[in-house]
Amino acid sequence: MRLHYLLFAFLILFLVPAPGDAFIQKTLRKIYCKVRGGRCALFSCLTTEEQIGRCSKKGRKCCRKKK
Numbered sequence: 001m002r003l004h005y006l007l008f009a010f011l012i013l014f015l016v017p018a019p020g021d022a023f024i025q026k027t028l029r030k031i032y033c034k035v036r037g038g039r040c041a042l043f044s045c046l047t048t049e050e051q052i053g054r055c056s057k058k059g060r061k062c063c064r065k066k067k
Contacts, residue, residue, distance in 0.1 A: 029055050033062035 033040055033055050040055035045063035053062040 026056055029053075029062075036062070036064065038062040038064040 030040055033053060036052055038052050039062070041049075041061050041063045043059075045051050045061055048065060049063040050066050051061050052064055054060065055062050
């Protein structure tokens with residue numbers, strides 16, 4: 001039974017992100033972009049697309065086709 005507690009403690013340590021790591025935020029932003037019908041562009045949107053948000057803080061943009 002004590003082994004379960006030990007495994008649970010290691011699981012918590014590996015799943016909790018490090019301070020300053022925004023892995024969960026980045027993932028949620030990407031999912032939100034996909035839900036809105038967009039895609040994550042590395043530099044800028046194409047001429048036939050419009051920017052509807054951001055996929056990351058550093059500059060990836062969420063783009064979708066113009067209506």
